[in-house]
Amino acid sequence: MGLWGKSRTAESRPKFLPVDSNAAGSMGARENAIATDGGWALSPGLAASGNDNADAQPEVLVCIRNLADSFGSANIISIDWTQAEVADTGTFDVTVTFDEAVDITSATRTANQTVTNKAYILLSRLGVSDMVEDSTVACQYFSGSGTNQLVFRGLVQTNAAAGYLAFNGAGVGDTATAGLAAIVFDGTSVMNEEDGRSALGIMQEEGSQTSPADRIVLDSTAAITAKTNGAASASTTLTLDNNSGTIAVNQKVYALVGATSLADAQGDTGVSQDGSLTVTAVASQNSITVSKAVTVADDVDLNFSADGHDEILVESLPFTLAGVNGTTNIMTGVTFTGGDSAVYIGLQEEGTEDNDQGEDKIILNGTDGDSTDADDGIVAEDKTSDIAVYTEQGSSSGSASVLNGVTVAAS
Numbered sequence: 001m002g003l004w005g006k007s008r009t010a011e012s013r014p015k016f017l018p019v020d021s022n023a024a025g026s027m028g029a030r031e032n033a034i035a036t037d038g039g040w041a042l043s044p045g046l047a048a049s050g051n052d053n054a055d056a057q058p059e060v061l062v063c064i065r066n067l068a069d070s071f072g073s074a075n076i077i078s079i080d081w082t083q084a085e086v087a088d089t090g091t092f093d094v095t096v097t098f099d100e101a102v103d104i105t106s107a108t109r110t111a112n113q114t115v116t117n118k119a120y121i122l123l124s125r126l127g128v129s130d131m132v133e134d135s136t137v138a139c140q141y142f143s144g145s146g147t148n149q150l151v152f153r154g155l156v157q158t159n160a161a162a163g164y165l166a167f168n169g170a171g172v173g174d175t176a177t178a179g180l181a182a183i184v185f186d187g188t189s190v191m192n193e194e195d196g197r198s199a200l201g202i203m204q205e206e207g208s209q210t211s212p213a214d215r216i217v218l219d220s221t222a223a224i225t226a227k228t229n230g231a232a233s234a235s236t237t238l239t240l241d242n243n244s245g246t247i248a249v250n251q252k253v254y255a256l257v258g259a260t261s262l263a264d265a266q267g268d269t270g271v272s273q274d275g276s277l278t279v280t281a282v283a284s285q286n287s288i289t290v291s292k293a294v295t296v297a298d299d300v301d302l303n304f305s306a307d308g309h310d311e312i313l314v315e316s317l318p319f320t321l322a323g324v325n326g327t328t329n330i331m332t333g334v335t336f337t338g339g340d341s342a343v344y345i346g347l348q349e350e351g352t353e354d355n356d357q358g359e360d361k362i363i364l365n366g367t368d369g370d371s372t373d374a375d376d377g378i379v380a381e382d383k384t385s386d387i388a389v390y391t392e393q394g395s396s397s398g399s400a401s402v403l404n405g406v407t408v409a410a411s
Helices: 067-071
Strands: 033-036 039-042 059-063 076-080 091-098 102-105 119-127 133-143 149-155 163-167 182-185 190-193 224-228 232-241 252-255 279-284 287-296 301-305 316-318 320-323 326-329 389-393 399-403
Touching (some): 033 067, 091 133
Antiparallel strands (some): 102 190, 119 182, 182 316, 279 287
16 A cells, blocks of 8 residues: 555655656646545546546546545645746736545636635735735636636736735735635635535544544524334435425435434445435425435434535635645745755755765855854755745835745836
8 A cells, every 4th residue: 555545645645646747747647636435536627637528537546435535625735836927917827736626616707806706816916125015916716627726817916016926814915914825715606525515614633434524514493304214225215204394305314413324325324414415306295315325224313404414614725735744834834846945055966865965065164073054055045945935025125925936027
């Protein structure tokens, strides 16, 4: 099992896929590997998957039962942008990659800053002299629904001075005190996982293949109750009696807390409480069809409600990346893929594998040979390093965390 794992960490992704997406070729890169109920699969709708149909069945690379469920909600594994100068009033794309495919509902992107009913990432255009926000750039959802990579596109607002781009929030711009930079979901915009459940739901700690993670859901205030009249085995038809009210299509079905559970085709009892089981047809009040084949014993108490077990949803997804050693926020020194947090000046060609990290470089000569910094390398400025977001000083005053490698031209 050394070639892959069962957790959300970067090390668990299939190691036979290349790390660098630029070298993915026809087989895909590790960021193209998504978690599905069947295991690690190749995200559909990308060049590496052989077709452009985002709704195609993902090709399973490694079979691991209930892998996606054990991860909990979809997790962000990378954030990408092009390192270049952006033209005044030009467009700027941010690509967010998840560890599983997601479906997003968002109003159509517009070439302005209107974000009503849209999923968006808010950036700030900062002036080079004082590093203060001159305008915002609302990068609205643009493409990628059905895959694990979403593209957000924004239009830079004109300004007479050149500038930088920064994530709005965490100390920058209008939402400086509102917390971490994030994908914001306004109004009716939503993001769901491939099983139809919201990727914005609040969950408990991640689970395992045999016991997937639980979602925190709301109880119903006025549910209809009924009992199963006879056992069912891997069936979508349930026979009922003792109804307390009228059962209707689209109502959610769940077992009473403490009652005997239902189980789906894989034996997972999460279907009893996660709100994913619904009524799809009502032949009579004593015979209904449900959305999944379930196994349930005779005389089990069930609840039926239109709003019961709705998930508690968050309004935004912070840029917290799933990595080898847990999660890290992009604002705290995360490097580009394959990059180093410190880049040394004076690196020569490949060197020996000793204290110079395998490369010959210019080092400091310590006083009397016993200085604490003897043999240390000379570290380049953050802006020339591989750090994704670094602190830039204004030419006259101020400082702010900006996107590495991105500048904005003056009008």
